[in-house]
Amino acid sequence: MASSYSYPELFLAGFIFTLPFLYEKSNVFRYYLKFFLYYVYVFITCTILLPVVLLYPRDVTNLIVASRFCRYASYIVGIEWELRGLENWDNEECFIVISNHQSSLDILGMFEMWPRMKRCTVVAKRPLMYAGAFGFGAWLSGLVFIDRLKTDTARQLMKKATERVVREKTKLWIFPEGARFNKGCIQPFKKGAFYLAIDAQIPIMPVVFSQYYFLDSQSKTFEPGKVIITTLPPIPTKGMTRNDLEALSDMARQQMIEVFNDSSKDLARQIKVAV
Template sequence: MDSSYTWIILIFILLFSYFISEKFRYYSKFGIYIVICIVTSIILFPVAILRPKNVDNLFFLSYLCRIISPLIGIEWIIEGKEYLSKNESYIVMANHQSSLDVVGMFHLWPILRRGTAVAKEELRYAWPFGLFLWLAGVVFIPRSKGEVSRQILNKELQKRKKEKVKLWIFPEGTRRSDGKIHNFKKGGFHMALSEQIPILPVVFSYYYFLDHEKKHFHNGKVVITVLPPVYTEGKSLKSIDDLVAEVREKMIKCFDESCPEEINA
């Protein structure tokens, strides 16, 4: 059989499987996401290697990776852009439901401009994407070593504060897709109070179109809401519990108001 016919048949089988199999579509969409991140990292590697640890490298990565969203069927609706675009140093805190949060971040980064993120140490070794993130100034921390993580973050925050770079963290610590915002770890709040840096809450609405257990991944919309900053100036570490509760309550209220019915309207 001619090779061209073989390719045509293969493409037809893949497309047929994509449209009739929920599980195949689920893995295909995540596969597209991963492949584009890898390819983009390789393309931009020569740029990043010339200016290592420069957070501007993330801008170029995010700009190119925005192509992922239409390919996997997600539309991002961003509210509160005016807070994200301010030329100030913030600790950005967002809820964490899925690795797809990163795709949403690709759409926020051109607005945020100068920012970096905190990621688990394991991601550093997921080359070539992890290597590019390291070259782009992403902060990697060993989650099992609390004191070491705090030292790394405090040092990084002092440096980024002078440069007016925003530091993005997920205060829940790990992602959960059960439609709830779970308890927050205090590390980010400790940094905000120590350095008197405002906290900028960001809320991703519920991923109603995604079910990891059933392996369903439909098309859908996600509202990303950037809430007004919570200022820490004049507050001491004694008020950390109140600060955690205040930020979490605001994010939960926003999350609960962004229901699937409203998103689909």
């Protein structure tokens, strides 16, 4: 008796049945699948939320709404977040927020924090602006997109963004390392964030993500894991001039390195106790 199933149907059924085996046995498959599910979930959520954020274009509080839904991507990929120092967000001041940058997963940690951060936006690379519904939704939510290759234009955009930060009492989140780096340390900082803070005489707010021990792009490892995010007390810049820029940058980076090392060790102890 001839089979009632076509070859494509049989192939699809076989592929579906092998998925659990591949997920369990292949680091590479698990790595790419988790990132795929993360991006697809955020993309679909942003698409659904577009009519909502269109009501308030370029309003940074749209990010609070988006975060309430996008944060569930953390459960899909198996990341737990522990938030420390949230009391430092309990004010209406404007800040230049700086943090280390290890992966595109950082945005999931930020989604956990946005309801507490309230009025906070982010400096992002311009190509993200063209990432479909995500990019359009991010632009509608007040993100500042800059082209790092066009230095003069980028500086003008950052200056305007800082003026808006002061005017609307908002926080501006910048990754001063300039690129993602997940090798167990914090890279030297570019100076843009510190120029802005000194020129506007507004505080620097350091935020530190502990090491992503569960993630390795070289070996294509992406296991379930936990991250500690620590918000440090603001560093005032009142009275500082550009002559103080180097000292301010070094001070902030040194504080962040100490917290990065301590929180990463704390996380290692938690894992050891759990095992």
